[in-house]
Amino acid sequence: MKKILKWTGIVVLVLGVLWAATFFIKSNSKGAITYETQTPFIASIEKKTVATGKVIPEEEIEIKPQISGIIDKIFKEEGDAVKNGDLLATIRVVPNEQALFQARGRVRNAELALNNLKIEYDRNKTLYDRGVISNQDFNNLKLQYDQAGQELENAKNDYLIIQKGSAGGSASANTNIRATVDGTILEIPVEMGDQVIQSNNFNDGTTIATIADLGQMIFEGKVDEGEVGKLQVGMPLEISLGAIEDQKFGATLKFIAPKGVEESGAVQFTIKGDLEEDESFTIRAGYSANASLTLEKKDSILVIPEALLQFDRQTDKPFVEVETGDQKFERRDVEIGISDGINVEILSGLTEADKVKVWKKTEPIKKGTEEEEEGEE
Structure with missing residues (x-):
C-alpha cells in the first residue's frame, strides 16, 4: 500500500513539472512587442480657456412709482418696444386716512390765517391811502398777506396729491407710470390690482x-484665478450660445473684475465683453453662453503628441525614448512649452528627423492561442 502511494506521488510530481515546463516554453515562445514610432512635426498651438456665463443687456432700467397705490391698468406687455415717455401703467391712489385729515386741517388753518390777514390788510390800506401809516409798515403787512395766500395754495396742492396723486391732473402726474428710456420691455412683475410702494430714501x-436695449448686449461670465492674469482688456472672445447651435458670435473683452469671489473653494473673477451685433439672429436676454479666450498662441513650432511624453518619477522632468536602431531606443530629456491638451511644444531635445517611441503598446492576443490554452486546461 505504501509503495502504491509513493509511486502515485512521484507520478503527480512528474506531471506537475512537465505542465510547468510546457507553460513556461509557450509563454516565452510569444513574439516580442513591436513598438511604433512617430516623428515631431511643425504645427500651431493655441492655449485656450472657456468662461461660462450668460448674455445680458448692457443696461437694464427698472421703472418704479413715485407714489404708493394700487395698479389700476397696464398698457404694455413683455416684449413690447417702447419709447421714452410711453405710458406703461396707471396707479389708483389709496390715501392714508390720517394723512388726508392732517392735510385737510392744514388747508383750513391756512384759510383762517389768510382771512384774518385780509381783514388787517384792508383796514391798513385805507389808513395808508389817507397817509396815516408809513409806506414801510404797509409793505410789511402786504408781504404777510401774500405769504398767507401762497401757504393756502401749497396746503391745497398737498391735499390733492395725497387724495388723488397729483395736484393738477396733468399728463406728468405721479399716477402715470411712463418709460424713461427707449428699449424693449423685458419683464412686468406686477399685475392689475397689485399694491405698489413708492421709491424713496428708505425703500427701493x-x-x-x-x-433694456436689446441692440446692446454683453457677455458676462467668470474665469478662474489661475487664468485671469493672462487676460487683457481688448482681447477677442468667441461666444457660443446654448440656444443657437453651430453658430459663433464675436465679442471684445472690456472688463475684468479687480476683485474675485470664492465659489466652491475656487476664486472666480467676473469678466464682460461687448457682443458684436448680428441682425440675422435674435439674441434674447439671459441666454446661457460660453466664451472661448485664446490665452497664448504660437505658429510654426515643433510639436509632438502629448501622449508620447513620460515624466521622471524623481525629478518630474519630461523625457521621451528615441529610436537608435531596429526596435532599440534611448532615453532623451526634452524641454517643453505650451500645450493645448493634444500636442505639446518641444523647445529642445528633438528634431524633425527623430523617431519617438509610442508608449504602452501591447501585442494583441491571437484567438487561436487562447482556444489552445483553454483546451489544454
Whole structure:
C-alpha cells in the first residue's frame, strides 16, 4: 500500500513539472512587442480657456412709482418696444386716512390765517391811502398777506396729491407710470390690482417694469484665478450660445473684475465683453453662453503628441525614448512649452528627423492561442 502511494506521488510530481515546463516554453515562445514610432512635426498651438456665463443687456432700467397705490391698468406687455415717455401703467391712489385729515386741517388753518390777514390788510390800506401809516409798515403787512395766500395754495396742492396723486391732473402726474428710456420691455412683475410702494430714501420701491436695449448686449461670465492674469482688456472672445447651435458670435473683452469671489473653494473673477451685433439672429436676454479666450498662441513650432511624453518619477522632468536602431531606443530629456491638451511644444531635445517611441503598446492576443490554452486546461 505504501509503495502504491509513493509511486502515485512521484507520478503527480512528474506531471506537475512537465505542465510547468510546457507553460513556461509557450509563454516565452510569444513574439516580442513591436513598438511604433512617430516623428515631431511643425504645427500651431493655441492655449485656450472657456468662461461660462450668460448674455445680458448692457443696461437694464427698472421703472418704479413715485407714489404708493394700487395698479389700476397696464398698457404694455413683455416684449413690447417702447419709447421714452410711453405710458406703461396707471396707479389708483389709496390715501392714508390720517394723512388726508392732517392735510385737510392744514388747508383750513391756512384759510383762517389768510382771512384774518385780509381783514388787517384792508383796514391798513385805507389808513395808508389817507397817509396815516408809513409806506414801510404797509409793505410789511402786504408781504404777510401774500405769504398767507401762497401757504393756502401749497396746503391745497398737498391735499390733492395725497387724495388723488397729483395736484393738477396733468399728463406728468405721479399716477402715470411712463418709460424713461427707449428699449424693449423685458419683464412686468406686477399685475392689475397689485399694491405698489413708492421709491424713496428708505425703500427701493416696487418695480413696475424692466426695460433694456436689446441692440446692446454683453457677455458676462467668470474665469478662474489661475487664468485671469493672462487676460487683457481688448482681447477677442468667441461666444457660443446654448440656444443657437453651430453658430459663433464675436465679442471684445472690456472688463475684468479687480476683485474675485470664492465659489466652491475656487476664486472666480467676473469678466464682460461687448457682443458684436448680428441682425440675422435674435439674441434674447439671459441666454446661457460660453466664451472661448485664446490665452497664448504660437505658429510654426515643433510639436509632438502629448501622449508620447513620460515624466521622471524623481525629478518630474519630461523625457521621451528615441529610436537608435531596429526596435532599440534611448532615453532623451526634452524641454517643453505650451500645450493645448493634444500636442505639446518641444523647445529642445528633438528634431524633425527623430523617431519617438509610442508608449504602452501591447501585442494583441491571437484567438487561436487562447482556444489552445483553454483546451489544454
